Amino acid sequence: xxxxxxxxxxxxxxxxxxxxxxxxxxxxxxxxxxxxxxxxxxxxxxxxxxxxxxxxxxxxxxxxxxxxxxxxxxxxxxxxxxxxxxxxxxxxxxxxxxxxxxxxxxxxxxxxxxxxxxxxxxxxxxxxxxxxxxxxxxxxxxxxxxxxxxxxxxxxxxxxxxxxxxxxxxxxxxxxxxxxxxxxxxxxxxxxxxxxxxxxxxxxxxxxxxxxxxxxxxxxxxxxxxxxxxxxxxxxxxxxxxxxxxxxxxxxxxxxxxxxxxxxxxxxxxxxxxxxxxxxxxxxxxxxxxxxxxxxxxxxxxxxxxxxxxxxxxxxxxxxxxxxxxxxxxxxxxxxxxxxxxxxxxxxxxxxxxxxxxxxxxxxxxxxxxxxxxxxxxxxxxxxxxxxxxxxxxxxxxxxxxxxxxxxxxxxxxxxxxxxxxxxxxxxxxxxxxxxxxxxxxxxxxxxxxxxxxxxxxxxxxxxxxxxxxxxxxxxxxxxxxxxxxxxxxxx
Amino acid sequence: xxxxxxxxxxxxxxxxxxxxxxxxxxxxxxxxxxxxxxxxxxxxxxxxxxxxxxxxxxxxxxxxxxxxxxxxxxxxxxxxxxxxxxxxxxxxxxxxxxxxxxxxxxxxxxxxxxxxxxxxxxxxxxxxxxxxxxxxxxxxxxxxxxxxxxxxxxxxxxxxxxxxxxxxxxxxxxxxxxxxxxxxxxxxxxxxxxxxxxxxxxxxxxxxxxxxxxxxxxxxxxxxxxxxxxxxxxxxxxxxxxxxxxxxxxxxxxxxxxxxxxxxxxxxxxxxxxxxxxxxxxxxxxxxxxxxxxxxxxxxxxxxxxxxxxxxxxxxxxxxxxxxxxxxxxxxxxxxxxxxxxxxxxxxxxxxxxxxxxxxxxxxxxxxxxxxxxxxxxxxxxxxxxxxxxxxxxxxxxxxxxxxxxxxxxxxxxxxxxxxxxxxxxxxxxxxxxxxxxxxxxxxxxxxxxxxxxxxxxxxxxxxxxxxxxxxxxxxxxxxxxxxx
Numbered sequence: 019x020x021x022x023x024x025x026x027x028x029x030x031x032x033x034x035x036x037x038x039x040x041x042x043x044x045x046x047x048x049x050x051x052x053x054x055x056x057x058x059x060x061x062x063x064x065x066x067x068x069x070x071x072x073x074x075x076x077x078x079x080x081x082x083x084x085x086x087x088x089x090x091x092x093x094x095x096x097x098x099x100x101x102x103x104x105x106x107x108x109x110x111x112x113x114x115x116x117x118x119x120x121x122x123x124x125x126x127x128x129x130x131x132x133x134x135x136x137x138x139x140x141x142x143x144x145x146x147x148x149x150x151x152x153x154x155x156x157x158x159x160x161x162x163x164x165x166x167x168x169x170x171x172x173x174x175x176x177x178x179x180x181x182x183x184x185x186x187x188x189x190x191x192x193x194x195x196x197x198x199x200x201x202x203x204x205x206x207x208x209x210x211x212x213x214x215x216x217x218x219x220x221x222x223x224x225x226x227x228x229x230x231x232x233x234x235x236x237x238x239x240x241x242x243x244x245x246x247x248x249x250x251x252x253x254x255x256x257x258x259x260x261x262x263x264x265x266x267x268x269x270x271x272x273x274x275x276x277x278x279x280x281x282x283x284x285x286x287x288x289x290x291x292x293x294x295x296x297x298x299x300x301x302x303x304x305x306x307x308x309x310x311x312x313x314x315x316x317x318x319x320x321x322x323x324x325x326x327x328x329x330x331x332x333x334x335x336x337x338x339x340x341x342x343x344x345x346x347x348x349x350x351x352x353x354x355x356x357x358x359x360x361x362x363x364x365x366x367x368x369x370x371x372x373x374x375x376x377x378x379x380x381x382x383x384x385x386x387x388x389x390x391x392x393x394x395x396x397x398x399x400x401x402x403x404x405x406x407x408x409x410x411x412x413x414x415x416x417x418x419x420x421x422x423x424x425x426x427x428x429x430x431x432x433x434x435x436x437x438x439x440x441x442x443x444x445x446x447x448x449x450x451x452x453x454x455x456x457x458x459x460x461x462x463x464x465x466x467x468x469x470x471x472x473x474x475x476x477x478x479x480x481x482x483x484x485x486x487x488x489x490x491x492x493x494x495x496x497x498x499x500x501x502x503x504x505x506x507x508x509x510x
Numbered sequence: 511x512x513x514x515x516x517x518x519x520x521x522x523x524x525x526x527x528x529x530x531x532x533x534x535x536x537x538x539x540x541x542x543x544x545x546x547x548x549x550x551x552x553x554x555x556x557x558x559x560x561x562x563x564x565x566x567x568x569x570x571x572x573x574x575x576x577x578x579x580x581x582x583x584x585x586x587x588x589x590x591x592x593x594x595x596x597x598x599x600x601x602x603x604x605x606x607x608x609x610x611x612x613x614x615x616x617x618x619x620x621x622x623x624x625x626x627x628x629x630x631x632x633x634x635x636x637x638x639x640x641x642x643x644x645x646x647x648x649x650x651x652x653x654x655x656x657x658x659x660x661x662x663x664x665x666x667x668x669x670x671x672x673x674x675x676x677x678x679x680x681x682x683x684x685x686x687x688x689x690x691x692x693x694x695x696x697x698x699x700x701x702x703x704x705x706x707x708x709x710x711x712x713x714x715x716x717x718x719x720x721x722x723x724x725x726x727x728x729x730x731x732x733x734x735x736x737x738x739x740x741x742x743x744x745x746x747x748x749x750x751x752x753x754x755x756x757x758x759x760x761x762x763x764x765x766x767x768x769x770x771x772x773x774x775x776x777x778x779x780x781x782x783x784x785x786x787x788x789x790x791x792x793x794x795x796x797x798x799x800x801x802x803x804x805x806x807x808x809x810x811x812x813x814x815x816x817x818x819x820x821x822x823x824x825x826x827x828x829x830x831x832x833x834x835x836x837x838x839x840x841x842x843x844x845x846x847x848x849x850x851x852x853x854x855x856x857x858x859x860x861x862x863x864x865x866x867x868x869x870x871x872x873x874x875x876x877x878x879x880x881x882x883x884x885x886x887x888x889x890x891x892x893x894x895x896x897x898x899x900x901x902x903x904x905x906x907x908x909x910x911x912x913x914x915x916x917x918x919x920x921x922x923x924x925x926x927x928x929x930x931x932x933x934x935x936x937x938x939x940x941x942x943x944x945x946x947x948x949x950x951x952x953x954x955x956x957x958x959x960x961x962x963x964x965x966x967x968x969x970x971x972x973x974x975x976x977x978x979x980x981x982x983x984x985x986x987x988x989x990x991x992x993x994x995x
Contacts, residue, residue: 059614063834065607065715066594066616068748098830100877102854109833163850165838294877296886299719299827301749 020262022223024254025231026189027181028246030196031174032206033146033214034078039171040145041069041112048149048168049212061171063107068300071096075173076119078205079143080306080314082175083120085199085321086138090311094119096143096298101291104163105147107170115295118142119306125179125199126323127191128341136192137180146172175206181220181231186250190243193217194345198322202347210242217246221253223261232257233267237281240274249274253281325350333357333371342379352394353378359404364411373407381421385428397431398424405434413494419443446493449501452485455493456501459484460509470506478502516544516676517992520733523679524581527574534567534574534584538628541586545630545677548995553652554662554672556591558631559598570626581736583626588678590669591632592639593724594713595619598629602715603647604637606835606842606861616713617748618682618724618741625740630678633668637863638832639689639717641665642934643925646865651922654696655993656959660919663693669727670697675995680728680737684714686721687820688914688938691950693727695914695962698952698988700728700979703938704738705969706945707752710745716831718824719750721942730989731951731980735759738972752970759976767981768802770974773907775810778937784917790954790961791913794982798911801981808907812899815892816940821932822876822889823943828866829873835861868928893943900944904968909978912937914950914962941966949975952988960988 039046042060060067083090097115123138148170150163177196183189197208197215208215217240222232237253240246252274257267272281320328322344329340329350343353356374360367382393382403389396406423409415415423415438423437430437438444446452459481460467470477481502485493515523515537526532532540542560549555563586570584589595592602594612596619601607615623623629636646644652644667652667654660655675662671666683670693673681683690685703694701702725709724716722726737736759743756774795779788799805837843837857844860847853862870876885903910914937925931941948946969953963963982967975983989 059612062839064612064614064840065600065602065610065834066592066612066713067614068712068750070747070749100830100833102833102836102851104836104838104850107834107839108830109836110830292879294830294874294879294882296826296830296877296882299750300716 021226022254022258022261023226024184024186024250025181025222025224025234026183026185026250027220028179028183028189028193029218029220030177030179030193031216032177032200032208034075034173034175034205035207036072036074036078036173038072038074040072040075040143040173041171044171046172048172051168053164053166054168056168057170061107062167063109069112069298071301071304072173075143076304076306077314078173079119079141079175080311081203081317082200082205083123083141084311084315084318085203086120086123086125086141086177088120088123088138088141090306091117091119091121092308093117093303093305095303096301097295098298100294103147104165105150105170107148107167111144111147112298112301113144114142119304125192125195127188127195128337129185129188129191131337134188136182136188139178139180141175141177144174144176146170146174181222186247186254189219189250190247193243193246195322198345198347202319202322204319219246219250219253221250221257222267223254223257233269235267235269236271238271238273238284241276245274245276248279249281252279256281319347322347335371335375339372339375339379343375346392346394348394349378349392352400355400356404356407359401360407363404364408367411369411370407373410374403377403377407377424381424382428385425389428396428398427399431402427402433409434409438413445413447414438415443415445416491416495418491419445442492444492446489447497449497452489452493452497453501453505455485455488456481456498456505459488460502460505467506467509471510478506481506515540516679517729518679519730520585520679520728520736521581521730523585524579524583527584528579534571534628535564537584538563538567538586538630541630541678548675549677551653551658551995552655552671552675552677553650554633554668554675554677555588555631556601556603556634556649556668557599559629562598563628563630566623566626566628570628573626580625580740582622582740584628585679586628586630587622588630588633588669588672588681589619590635590666590681590683592635592684592715592717593619593682594715595629595632598632600632600715601649602638603635603649604862604866605648607715607840608842610841612713614713617710617745619713621741622682627740633666633672633681633683635668636665636689637866638715638828639665639684639686639722640828640865640869642688642692642931643920643922644668644693645922646863648863653922654919655995656698657919658995660921660959661696663696663915663919665689666693666701666727670694670699670701673697673699673727673729674993676992680726680733682724682737682741683727684717684722684724685938685942686717686723686824687942688935690725690727691914691938691948691962691964692934694950695952695964696919696960698955698960698962698991698993700726700731700734700949700951700989702726702734702738702949702972702975703941703947704742704972705752705947706942707750708742708947708970708972710743710748710751712745712747716827718827719831720827721820721824723942731976731983732760732763734949734979735763735976738976742972754970757973759973762973763976763980765977766802767798767978770798770803770909770978771907772798772803772805773808773903773910774805775808775813775910775912777810777813778912782916782933782936783913784956786956787913787915787917787961790956791911791963794953794963795911797985798978798982801985803978806907808903808910810899810903810910810940812892812896813940816896816943817932817936819889819892819896819943820935820939821872822885823893825869825873826876826886827873829870829877832862832866832870837861865928896940897944900940900946900968908967908974909971910966912964912966914938914964918956918959918961937964945969947972947975949979951979951983953982953986954988
């Protein structure tokens with residue numbers, strides 16, 4: 019069997035966050051609005067209407083280009099892409115054909131500790147289309163479709179990556195990194211679930227060592243990062259199987275069927291649309307002044323990779339931890355805020371960076387997954403997590419009590435102190451109270467005492483467990499151990 | 511008063527309104543009466559809008575009474591039916607838009623309304639402005655008021671016939687390849703196609719976006735200047751509109767042509783041009799020379815390619831512009847089909863006429879993968895050459911003078927061959943390709959049929975064109991002649 023190397027290129031559509039649509043003044047937020055309320059003659063494509071470019075959208079795509087190391091075109095233009103479909107109000111989409119605003123960039127990712135640079139061919143501006151809802155008539159079973167034009171004309175940015183990706187995992191990492199950048203620079207919400215971030219993958223395989231590309235297949239309908247990963251994995255395997263069985267890969271568009279975990283053929287290349295691109299005569303060429311690009315460059319915030327490196331260098335985080343807490347800008351803000359609050363309460367600390375990272379990634383990560391709510395949006399505020407870590411460090415509570423507290427705080431939003439108090443989680447550090455419990459346990463277990471006396475030092479551990487049980491886990495374990503040894507030694 | 515007033519100029523009507531010789535409503539009603547009397551023979555209106563006129567008249571009369579006026583205040587007018595009028599059907603003379611009532615006004619509709627103009631109704635046209643005779647209208651024929659057996663020209667045939675026949679003092683048309691100037695020539699009136707971008711296209715239902723331009727059809731040159739004052743200027747809704755302050759086109763109108771450099775282009779007097787038309791044009795040039803202009807010859811060899819360029823670019827753009835007519839949101843729609851694509855095809859099959867289909871097919875072909883470079887791209891390259899050739903010519907001369915059309919108005923049904931019909935635009939198309947302004951004014955008649963003279967100038971030379979046209983007009987009496995109908 020031949021060993022194959024996958025060649026993958028991603029095309030990613032991301033809606034830009036702007037007040038108004040790409041070519042008219044309708045509000046661009048379409049998710050929350052009742053159907054067909056954010057519309058006007060322009061985005062409805064009524065006869066005689068004309069597009070006007072939204073400069074905020076242009077600014078945001080340029081910001082994106084700069085964040086991805088792209089060149090920014092000094093002169094660019096829009097083109098009409100024609101195809102008949104009821105989600106397209108004008109019968110053509112205003113897009114960009116041969117002169118994209120951003121071109122020749124790259125994105126650096128880290129896959130299993132290996133640095134990879136994935137090329138970006140272009141990022142161009144276009145308008146989103148209307149949303150179709152396919153329905154079936156209850157009685158007759160006849161199919162019909164409803165059209166919501168709110169989404170038509172929302173600024174949409176298409177990034178075309180070079181075929182530099184070599185595995186499904188690389189594709190996933192690249193997509194995560196791209197989304198993270200968009201979120202960092204504040205141009206897109208990047209939500210695959212809501213459809214503001216969509217990915218198509220071009221997948222081909224070639225025998226290892228061969229330079230020539232194989233026939234590529236375009237995979238669509240992947241609605242999550244997981245889906246992208248699995249669809250590509252599936253496609254690599256499918257293509258390998260076809261070739262190994264002596265078959266031929268057909269150039270086609272395939273759709274990922276989540277429920278079945280497979281891709282199915284949607285249309286062959288022979289039936290592909292001829293989009294008949296030509297320059298949009300309703301919009302003059304767009305001249306992008308270099309001085310404007312320089313102004314926009316000033317707006318570039320710290321990017322994920324820069325923040326990650328800073329966290330590693332300044333806070334001493336491991337590359338893994340740094341990568342995790344910088345996954346989204348708001349999570350990174352949350353993490354930094356925890357540290358800041360901690361220092362305000364407790365003063366400087368050599369351990370807070372690591373412990374805050376652990377809590378944010380592991381414990382809150384788990385609660386976030388369970389509750390389907392991002393850590394930074396949960397009721398558990400950064401300042402309360404800082405407070406909670408402070409309580410651990412001051413040995414007021416133990417780690418296991420802290421986890422119980424955190425779980426509660428994640429839903430109630432109450433402060434650490436109040437939660438620990440209400441749930442009675444504080445550690446017992448009063449030596450006389452612990453001493454009483456130790457005495458009680460020693461008196462109740464004469465055989466274990468005998469074992470200890472006989473030299474079985476491990477018997478002491480049994481007593482620690484028993485004392486913790488009696489104190490419901492609240493006794494400070496260090497003090498418990500000390501007192502047990504003290505009392506047992508006194509009996510010798 | 512009422513029986514002579516329809517052939518008065520906008521200026522004269524305005525003066526009469528200001529002098530209170532007539533009220534706004536009386537003036538509008540005089541026109542509605544004439545439309546009622548003769549438009550069943552002329553066919554210049556697709557629809558009349560007396561209710562809208564009445565509303566507008568009340569406001570306009572109040573403006574006049576308070577002295578807050580422009581020369582268009584209270585004066586009635588017609589709009590070609592491809593200009594969107596809020597609440598009033600706007601059909602482009604197509605079955606496809608039979609029931610289309612725009613929820614918005616075109617910028618020019620709004621500009622005229624704001625200045626107190628009174629809308630009489632919507633003018634007939636070739637379907638989607640594709641044609642040179644108004645015979646492709648899905649609704650009715652329009653006849654030339656000078657000879658009812660002849661066409662008024664097109665595509666602004668309704669507007670030209672209405673203005674020539676005293677059914678409106680002025681109308682707005684659109685000109686993609688000659689659609690204002692050619693019918694103005696056929697009907698013996700003034701038609702101005704402004705520089706591309708001078709008048710906002712917002713609300714003009716597109717035929718070919720890079721060529722379309724709105725302009726006035728009037729009975730006098732001065733009236734054209736007055737209408738331009740109301741409709742020219744930048745518009746934030748049209749990204750192709752020229753950012754330039756509005757100027758008053760009536761200033762300098764009467765300054766004469768002394769020292770004006772006129773170029774005569776031999777290529778526009780050659781093959782295909784009726785010798786009598788050529789002769790009348792040359793005579794008009796002599797008249798301007800007599801008035802003080804300097805005449806020289808300028809060759810424009812690339813101009814002959816303009817028609818071919820036009821018949822690639824205009825259909826290409828229209829093939830996309832007309833793609834929105836799918837029967838889903840508005841307009842003609844056929845539901846009786848097994849699926850969505852079949853319904854779309856049936857809608858377009860039934861809703862569009864032959865000429866529109868022909869042009870969409872041509873454009874779709876020219877833009878298709880594998881043909882784009884040979885057709886669309888090549889045409890754009892030649893377009894640049896034509897533009898440069900005009901630029902070079904206008905370094906030597908101020909204006910160029912040519913015939914507007916190769917012949918006088920032809921008979922209804924006379925031209926069946928689309929290629930022959932398309933050739934009617936040979937003199938007018940180059941201006942659209944180059945984006946420059948052009949005006950047609952009457953310069954005589956052959957067998958009782960008007961002949962037009964075309965004056966072309968560089969970008970934004972409207973004031974010069976109007977001044978030249980005015981000088982000629984005032985030294986002749988063609989503008990004072992009207993058809994007897």
